[in-house]
Amino acid sequence: MNNDFLLLMPMLLVGIGGIGLMIASTYESITHERMAISGMGLFGVAFLFQLGNTVAHPTIPYEQVFNGMLVVSDFTRASGMIILGCGLATCMSAYTYFKQNPFCTSEFYSLIAFSACGMLLLTMAQELISVFIALEIMSLAIYILVGYNRQSQTATEAVLKYLMLGAFAGAFFTMGAALIYGGAGSTKFTEISASISANGYAGNAALIGGSFLVIVAFLFKVAAFPFHAWVTDVYEGASTPITGFMATALKTAVFAVFANFLVLNNGLHEGWINGLFYISILTMFVGNLVAIGQESLKRMLAASGIVHSGYLLIALVAINTEQFTGGVIAYYLAAYSVGTLGIFAALSYLGGEDEKRMNFADFKGLAKVRPYSAAAITIFLLSMAGIPPTAGFMGKFYIITSAISAGQIALAVFGIISSILSMWYYLRLIVNMYFHDAVDTFETDTCHKMAPVCTMVLALCVFAIGLYPIII
Amino acid sequence: MIHSYLMVSVILFCIGMLGVISRRNVFTVFMSIELMLNAANLAFVAFSRLHESMDGHVLALMVMAVAAAEAALALAVVILLHKHKGKLDTNVFSLLKG
């Protein structure tokens, strides 16, 4: 049991830390700067703990805790590290962001901690209702964070849309869980798997229907087609650090649980290969189509997030349920997260007061005024576009390798075509930043270097991950 | 006989969906979602009866808790919306689009 708790320590740390922060926030005297620092410390410690765990117990594939409701594997640990890293970076960007957009209250950081706690649970959860609750912890915290700026109509609208559709999707999840419970007699992954092995999957209508609804809920959370429409609006309405957080950490957590769910039985995975095949293709293409016409960076990034979900779905189609390590998915998520978070961190401080700079046109000539920021953004964009030697390239490389290894040549080709389609809107920002003359002076609150530092560190991470990918 | 309970559950679930997609009133929409959760709960309990295991009951309890939390949050959002626009129409909120 000792060992188990050690493995869960990061999650517990974040959960308890979140409660602590919440309590601390009741004191008026504690400013949000201190809260931000504490949040960073919390995530930092948890991250290091997770890292230590990974290094110290590298070979334990499955460690069951809490009656088999939670499982720790290399994959969950890697996802956990990504989530904790995202939390850390978000705290750092938020620190600077709230200097220019003063609507922060101290609860902000506790909510981030709670949502991270939910995400960590989600990665490890091996039981549908635990998944549901973890999903809701995460989602509720994110809903609140999205609508945090109460004065802003757009933020309110975003939270309305997100909450309404999220709850709608949650309802599908519960119905799906119910049907799976009906079909398999249990909601625990191991028992579902055993039931499928014993009775088969194809003939079990309740399992098919149940897994359908559960997967729909997951697809909603990762904004796959046709459940993608909310994502641009919500990303645009949310404040920038939060957008970054939900674009990365949330996606990581959901993909982790999605993968865990799909690999629980070969029959289940096989049954969904065809469906996911089409969904991933449609997701990539629809994401690109949405992204092309966007003028706002956040919306473009939201749409590109849809495309990246499509790539990850390729990986899900291509996973081998027998020898699943999740390395490909975790790596891609890490690469994607670093890139996306980096841009959002940069936007957090470049956006200025009331996020006045959010459109492509607003960033004309950035390179002439702030060359380092422009360079960092360029690196992130190149990583997202998959240009070597960035992390995004290796991510794409692994995805396509896994697709071709699994015999999904068509999927690989569609993935490539989709990246060609996506090139324009990534390059467009680079072109705007570099090849136009500056009209804006890009003055920002320069005393608080936290977000710039975060941006630079992430830019380095892009190369670090790209050149030395630690595949678990 | 469990089938009939399940069918009731499905019917309620569908009515809930219908409420979500056909109504613009925020309250109605949220209550429709609650209805869907209840439908799921009914399914849990029915299956629990089918399998003669009480796990379903526990699951239903959990769902209720989640529903409660969600409802609390939803109501908070409704209040926020009302403060902004004084309306409960979801269509009023379409600043973000394109």
Added chain:
Amino acid sequence: MFEHTLSLMIFLPIAAGLILLLTPAGKGIARVTGIAISMAALILGVDVFTKFKPVGELQFTEFIPWFPHVGINYSLGVDGISLFILLAASVLLPLVFLLFTTKEKGYYANLLIVQGAMAGAVCAADIILFYIFWEIMLLPVFFMLGLYGGEKKIAATLKITIYTIAGSLLMLAAIIYLGVAYHSQFGEWNFAISKLTQLDLNGGVATLAFIGFMIAFAIKIPLFPFHTWLPDAYTEAPTATTFVLSAIMAKIGVYAVIRMVVPVFDEDFARFALLLSLSGVFGMMYCGIAAIAQNDIKRMFAFSSASHMGIIALGVFTCNVQGLTGSVYQIIAHATSTGVLFLFAGIIEDRMQTRKIEALGGIAYHAPVFALYFAIALLASVGLPGTSGFIGEFLIILGAVKFSPFIGILAGTTLIIGVCYMLWMFQRVFFEKDNELTVTFKDLTLKEGICFLPVVLLIIVMGLYPQPFIEKIEPAAQIQLAHLADTQHVQVADSVNAQDHGHLLELNK
């Protein structure tokens, strides 16, 4: 000189470029750094050249495991084919630093990075490593074109970038397919080019992969229907970028075909060789004819360059050692002739502020040295015997005639087409009456004259005494073709039998 000469040649410029970009260095420092680093690379290149033994295998190899679990390694090496592209880059780039004194820091830094990346691409012995450098190569071009280009630079930048990235992504898919195929055939992951040549590829997917590769390279070279990015990019780009693009980067496309496509996809290559060579030869004719109608001197050279690339590519597609050797030789010759012509066009643009051919005239009377240099480069470019251009062109035509007499005859028209537009341009720019604009034309300064002298001499030396170069190229060319040897015979016989000259080959047995 050092144990890791090649690595040094790759990473010294890249590191210097990055450092320049990251530090607030002035343009003076940037230029001096550029000169120093490119000179260092030149010295290293000469060192490699002198120590290079005329055998076909890779030399100066370096090997460091990188991602062993997927078989990607940091592995370098040069053979006779890559050696000369490497050398062309090292010899020609110092020129750029020496000649263009007023550019910004980023310009020099990007040039350094592109130099390193190009060296990397030609030295890479691992296909993924190659791909990485291949893509890195594009980025400095993107920035140089977009930042320092002409009026329509952004459109041209986007066009070239998206075009080439689209191609290379298809290549990436094909590369991965190769890796996966190797894994399934030999049970281990490996992306070393030499290993991939052992693959037994057949079936539709292999053909698709072949097409993926070929599209990427066809765009880079560019082969006929994929050339449309070239005139815009070459015209809008600043001189040095055009120079780099035409003199070296386009050649890496051909190099890649020789290095990867020919030995790996032997069957598909032999199958498509006829089509590809038609594309090469047609592109040569098409671009050559298009060149004559251009008003803009740079755009004319752009089409001329595309035309030459068609013939260079054709040399590869002829599947015989003469064609292939000629192709590699022509690569160097073209780098020294057309590449230098682009620099000259840049000089004209700098001094006259125009590139319109009509606006010029009579430059020869005011700048005899310049005219002499220009004429030598021009004659090499039209393949006059005694200059470097002839050897390559002759070998290619020779190879093409063996491959298919029909294509050989079409290829021969390059002798006529090239000379038409070049002479007409020369007439209108250097001869005829001078005007108010061109009377002010200053001849090359002493420094410029000395800078260009080695290249101009090289053109002549390579025309008169090519054997030291060819003896290094030929063994490597033989090795690249070794895989093709069996399939090639059948294919060529097929293609020739339709002609009247089928017995030519029988005689040759």
Added chain:
Amino acid sequence: MENSATYLMYIPLFPLLGAVIIGLMHVFTCKRPIFEKFYGIIACIGPILSFVLALRVFFNLKGMPEEGRYLIQKAFTWFQVGDLDVAMGFLADPLSSLMLLFVTFIGSLIHIYSIGYMGGEKNYAKFFAYLNLFLGSMLVLVLGDSPVVMFVGWEGVGLCSYLLISFYTTETENVIAGNKAFIVNRIGDLGFVLGMSFLFWAIGAHGFDYMALKANAHHLAPGVALTVCLLLFVGATGKSAQIPLYVWLPDAMAGPTPVSALIHAATMVTAGVYMVARFSFIYAHVPVAGSIVAWVGILTALLAAIFGMFQDDIKKVLAYSTVSQLGYMFAGVGVAAYSAGIFHVFTHAFFKALLFLGAGAVIYAMHHQQNIWKMGGLKKKMPITYYTMVIGALALAGCPFFSGFFSKDEILFMALANGHWGIWLVGVAVAGMTAYYTFRMIFVVFHGEPRDQHAYDHAHEAPLVMTLPLIILAVGALFAGYLNLPAIFGGDQEVTHWLAPVVVEHHPHVSKFVELLAMCASIVAFIIGIRLAWQRFGKGAEEPTFSGFTEFAYHKFYVDELYDSVFVQPYKRIGGAIRNAIEPNVTDAPIKLVSQLYMMVGQAFKVFQVGFVRVYAIYMIVGLSVMSLILSFSLN
């Protein structure tokens, strides 16, 4: 290695070095000319040294046994790829040594002449650099031991021809004439290169020099041999201005007159004949090819003679006569009378150079007036020029016992002897026409009354440096024919015997009667021609007007215009079409279309992001419905 001769390479090297030295000196001093006077002298050194070496070669060869009469120098391996092994090698055998001799001899003379002719010209040095470069290239062409090395010289002389034709670069027409020459030559070169390629793949694997090729020539299949012969002949028509590629030569007269004499009369244009003779070992295999060559040659001779009769420009008259004479030479080599052809090359070099230099002297005297209808009566003013030119004209017209008579007659006789009586007939007619137009020119220029009094008053005899070469050449034009005196006149055909080891020909035995008859026919034609010319122009005549056929001929059958509208204009128009229509609308169109479509679809897709949350829910439901439908079907 008894046949190796390490000095061969110096023969072309001397003029080439001269070219480099003069060229560099010129480039660096052209702004402030300081060595102007010396350039001419420096330039003459190279050719004279080469001539001396050529003599040495000749005597070396002469001292060798007839079968082994060749000298070889392989300077270095030029390039070697696979089976292709090309050395930078030089070969001196009777054929090339003969060429060497007169090329260097006439070359030297013309260099000397040029010192006078070009005196005071701008770019004096450049001229000599080009001239030296030309001579060097020509010597490479002659000495090259393999087709590839020959091709180096071949293209080199083409380049120099271009440079010298467009020597007065400020005049657009001259440059265009130069371009025309280069491009038309290039068309021929295409044939040469392809011919070489075919030849290599057929028999070149065991050595690609002439010795090896000759040794392996019997392996050639007839079809291949024919192809190779015809392709090589295409090369020859380009360089030697035969139908259909003769059009550049008359325009080439835009260059300075010494150039016309040296390049476009005496040496370069005969390279094609030399090449056919060089490849006689292949042509001998395929008589069909020879016939084609001969017919093309004789038709060219006819056509050019027709054109020559109506020209106004003194140099154009000579140019067409050159084309015509070249036609004879091809007729000669075509009917396998290689030695006769080469012999005509040899004699032609003397008298045509003489005529050109004479014409140059006239032009020089008339201050660059070239229209013969502006001259007249110059006999009194320029006696030396007049008499030397008359000698040249007689030689050209085939007056008995002048050099041209022997060589031309030999060709015609061989044609007849080998059964090509059609060629003979045309040849005789052309001989008459030659006499007509040559003397038309002489009479109009030198006889009668001056037509332009002002110019006439200022006319004067050329300086010694120009007249001396005229006199030397006149001597040559008189007596060169006796080197190959046919047996019928008691000679023993020295040249034919000299060339016998190299060229593959056979001498049919024909009766003396036929030979005499043929000779008589030529003489009759000559007399008719010269008499007609005297009747019309002997007493001075006004510029004629043309109508009907004569006008057609005056305009050279509109061949230039035809070529322009069939080849040049369409070429430019296609280029323009590519630039204006195809590039933007066809090749670039798909790209533009794709990018526009891309943007359009992107914009259109924004419609779906309506911003109403209910609509988003409907999307979800629609998606779910579709998936449910699919799943329903899969659930039995």
Added chain:
Amino acid sequence: MVHLAKKSIKKGALDIMFADWLFILFTVCAVLGAAGLVSFRHPMNSAMSFVVTLISLAGLYALLSAKLIFATQLIVYAGAIMSLIIFIIMFLNIQNEDLPVEEGRLKNMTIGAVLIAPIGLFLMKVVKQIPGSDTVVVDPNFGGVKEVGQLLFSKWLLPFEIVSILLLVALVGAVVLAGKRGINK
């Protein structure tokens, strides 16, 4: 339903027949309540209608021997949550003009029904294919507070624990979003 009822009659057990009648009653109430929920214009009416559904559902839980759930449904759902909702509706003092004008409500619902039909049919099909068991009698303790409680605190400890975090988040959320620091900051 009738078919089911007949089947029960055949079994001959009176209470079972009675249970069937109850089932029908609750079902009808639940469905009617749900229909009211989605069709009433004023949210107050919808809410009241929803309460009917919730109570009927409680009845159905009872019929399924889920005693604890029956109680919780009444107390938590019908009691607490619905009170909250109604309270908020009243608190916002919604006037008629605040409500969205939904003139094409019927049309919308028809179209919606058509869209939903495939999902509903699919779920029906799924439900039909579930292997039914006709076990009528269960352990009397089934669904009792103690039994469920034991399960909750042993096997289902983790979800139970994390629900607390969920509620905490909801709490914080309500404070943040609708707390007194409000919009006028």
